[in-house]
Amino acid sequence: MTRVRNLWAGVLCILGVAGLYAQNNDEVLFTVEGKPVTVSEFNYIYNKNNGDEADYSRESVEEYLDLYKKFKLKVQKARDMKLDTIPELINELAGYRKQLADSYLTDKEVSEDLVREVYDRQAYDVKVRHIVVKVPSRATDDQVEEARQKIESIAERIHGGENFAEVAKVASEDATTRLNGGELNYLTAMLPNGYYEFENAMYQLEPGEVSEPLKSNVGFHLVQVIDKRPARGQMHAAHILLRKKKNGQPAEGVKELADSLYNVLQKGGDFAQLARQYSEDSNSKDKGGDIGVFGISTYENNFEDAAYALKNDGDISEPVETSIGWHIIKRLDKPEREPYDQVRRRIQADIKQDDRYQLAKDQMIEDIKEMAGFTENTELLQQFIDSLDETFYSYKWQIPQGVSGTLFTLGGQDYSMGIFANEARKNTRKRLRFSKSAPLEASVMELYNDYVREQAMEYEEANLEQKYPEFGALMREYREGILLFEATKINVWDKASQDTAGLREFYEENKDDYMWKERADMETLLVITEDKKLIKKISKYFKKHSGEEVVEKFHSQETPVTYRSSTHERGDLDVAGINWKEGAISDERYDSKSNTAKLRKITKIYPATPKTLKDARGYIIADYQDSLDKEWIESLERQYEIKVNEEVLDKLIRD
Template sequence: MLNLMIKRFWMLMVAVVCLPGLSSGQDDPVLFTIDGKPVHQSEFVYIYSKTNGKNADFSETSLEEYLDLYVKFKLKVAKAREMQLDTIPELMNELNGYRRQLADSYLIDKEVTEKLIKDAYERSKQDVDISHILVSVKPEATPEEVAAAKGKLERAMKRIQEGEDFEIVARSVSDDQSAKNNGGRIGYVSVLFPNGFYELEKAAYEVPVGKLSGPIRTDAGFHALLVHDRRPARGEVEAAHILLRTDVDEEERMVKARIDSAYQALEAGADFDAMAKAISEDSRTASNGGYIGFFGINRFSKDFEEAAFGLKEEGSYSKPVKTSVGWHILKLISRRAIQPYNIERGRLENEIKKDNRFEQAKAAMVAQIKEDAGLKEYPEALSNFTETLTDTFLTFRWRAPETPSDALLFQYGPDFQVTVGDFADYLERASRERIRMGRGKDVASAVNTLYGQYLDESAMRYEEKQLEAKYPDFKALMREYEEGILLFEATKRLVWDKASQDTVGLEKFYEKVKGQYRYGNRAETSIYRVSNELKDQMEDVRAFIANNEPEAVLEKYNGPDATFPLITHESKNLDKTLYPEFKSMEWKKGAMSQSEPNPQAQKFKIVKIEALLEPRTKTLDEARGYVVADYQDYLEEQWVEELRETYEVDINRKVFKKLIKE
């Protein structure tokens, strides 16, 4: 179990530390070779940077130290290969297990997540001014209803293309209720669009300005889109405001007079925060000086937004601005532009993974894999298999045929073939899915649904087999995992196991260095833990402990009438420099610590020195843990020296010198 835990930690370190950045060709020279096998500059630079983090200063001293470590690593791997550890089935199965764990998430991250994040970040650099017309479609709509909705939108678009005004058509056709007032004009928006509107977002950023586009399908229905403008993103402003409402029993002109008076007072030097606390009628912000916080476009009304983003200097404030709720004076606190990608990435990733665009992109990736791989299906084989099934298929009792069919079901290229027998095994494992489908589907429909899922999963498995060929960084990662496994096994056999099993060698090593394993000044002590019930008798308890042996103490306070022990005792030999109680005690026989309470345990602890022990060398048994650890280090040093004599190491000093930054 311990070895397994160590190995998992070891492999985690390989994954974190040893994933190399890649380059190739003339710009990636060889830094060193081990018996002629090259290690390139890019691999070393990435590992050095990753391991040292902020301390990766590329100084000559730092680089030399890490180069020595990495050469040792590669020497040990060379020895592991010479031992043919890379042919042991158990180790290779372990490597394949790591690969399976990595491959699926790696493929999704590369082909889906990273692309969506980068697309969203690039779009976030612009705000888009759009109008739309929506013809809604209910989630449970029939194909006929979907077709009717699409036709309705197409007829509306034709009216616009023939010259009718977009706003007029939007007011008469759009199911977006706001179109009655705004003629379909949404105004400036930015990513991310609401969940379910990814296709509309893509069109908003891709369709040429002024061109009518559609029908665009979203979760709400079909849209016609018109892009009016794109501008550099405004980002966010941090602002405060003073609000005087017009929805109270007060004439409009009186509210306007009050806000003008407030503005004049600010012009004369009045403090904005103090005035907001005194007169603002926004109960959520007034007590905090009118502070709203950061906000971007399209969150508040257009007039409010324009006033806020129109302020140029931090600390400046606007003239009175009218909105539907009243009159405002806004103060600009700060601006925040779109942040660099490495800062925005985490936020975008969290939002994207909650959005159904993620599943859409994953489905599109699977479809592309099928197309690129030349998927070939054999529907007759599926049909023949389905005909053999009865209603039992939709219950937990169904089992795959004992003699699996080798009829070809589908294939990706000549080398990735899936049989009906493979599919049957999958169906047996998918018992929950089969049983769930039994509530609303017949056997043929259930099989077709599960076949589609299996086909998608197989596409992912096929693509995962191509990862090394398509992605050099994944190939390098798997190389590092393999080297990590080999290094662990070689070190275990030649160092760790030897250190713990070589009794004679351990004893000889101990005799050479035993002087470094010593006890310092120690004391033989009695440690008493006294129940809280005796706290009022503590002076008597301490006096009795001071003058009696442990047996007498326990007999007095834990008599036959006690329901539970009032005092417990243990003997320990304690090091003077390591035990905190000794700092406040005299170093002599009979000395006692203060009665320190432990509120959680409801007890007091008292330490009494029974005898002083002289410093001495520890025996091998007493120091075994330390001796074994030091013996391992010794064996590893000896091993590395042997490896340096066995394998030729050639370091290209010209390449190394170019890495140094003064």
């Protein structure tokens, strides 16, 4: 499949063909042999490739129209050549469709919704309190049920009128928050993996409301929302820290020193300089107090509130007390919230590592099943399960006889028990992975649910073109791209590389386009010596003698002398610094590190002459391909009728 991906990238670059899709009731811009190309299709291409420069001037629109007409002519020819019936190409396109459909479906119906959800939620900070009943990481079913019953009994107390915070103090198993009534301060999306239900409750409840029991990675929770506010976002700040304790002992005069430094700053003192001199934060003092960019709940409330209260860059807070000391905070920058398009991919990468992604995929499957009228015969499935024995977990298992009928219906299509049983038989690897101690029913249900999910996905993927017109456009890109590649390969690329007689004829007709510039033969001497007088002597001798003669006269074990011959065009870097005439010699170039001198001499100059076919073969083949392509287009223009709706075209022009 790499070939199509690469070729289509080239097609897009050359023709600007991307995202071709039509809308209902589109006006037709032009036709090729009666096949319509709509305005929306052309507009998408034009805007895609011009971006901000899509000015819809007549010149630019007509230029793109000409390109697209040529593209459509080639695609029409490919169809007439029956290239769209070649099994290899059909399979190649089917493979691409499957690959694209899988990612497109999850992106459109799962990922995109989750990304937007996170982004919208990040516009608000939510202050919550909670009550936790923990569940061990490897809890038994009985332990889970015991925890569930406990959280439900606590929920009954709160719904019965007891104060949430007071109940949290005695019933919550979160030692960190229990004493302050379960308060967690302000939070914002997205919460860590395993807390999606918690996050949902946090954003769906109104202040004062309490959630039903919900599950997280640590156990069961009840959540109460205390407050919601517009998100504070991020802050870039610096601080000067004066610690309350030094060497474990209370320090004296800390507040007084903080006040004194604040007064100095109020009179124009240099914050960064004072931070380097006085701050006791070893991580930031050498950076002028810069603590970088941070968000809510990073630091203690007093520090955070003081930092976010600063209205302008450069504003400085009065001394602020925290548990570790006194801080003077300077606002350096308040980054604006990034637009959705800029953060979309970053959020998308995060959610794909979060359990919410799988939960949303599972919900998508349920939605597809409902939309497709899914029904199942649970009695038949149970008959199948009852007919099994432990050989189900081995290679020896054979499909039992006598269990048949429709197992489920999806999208109007019946799926028989025989088909599912055969899929289970073929899935030997998974059957062998099941624990023999696990109930047969649980193992079969896992296989069954996987099979239903696969069929639901295939059903949805089969209808993507109807549901998402842009997916149809994407598939048209690949379909027409494959056809264009094959047709061009046959009519242009293969012909240019294989038609030796045609290539020779093209060269003879255009040989003046492949000229050598003036060329010169050059000899280059390399002399290894520390004796610079010897180098001058060799240079003088080299003016009237060949490199070979120089080597014969001066080369020795103590003074190695070598030479080489080469040919260069005028203007080449290798001949820079030498007069362009026969016998011209360069100045000595001496490298003191290697004790090597380099001397160059032009020995012969050749006038400009045509390159041979062998010399310029690559350039000639490329130009021959261009020539063949041009001839091919001209023949297609004679073969196929193109009609442009000039009235519709004029509507596009904005001159």
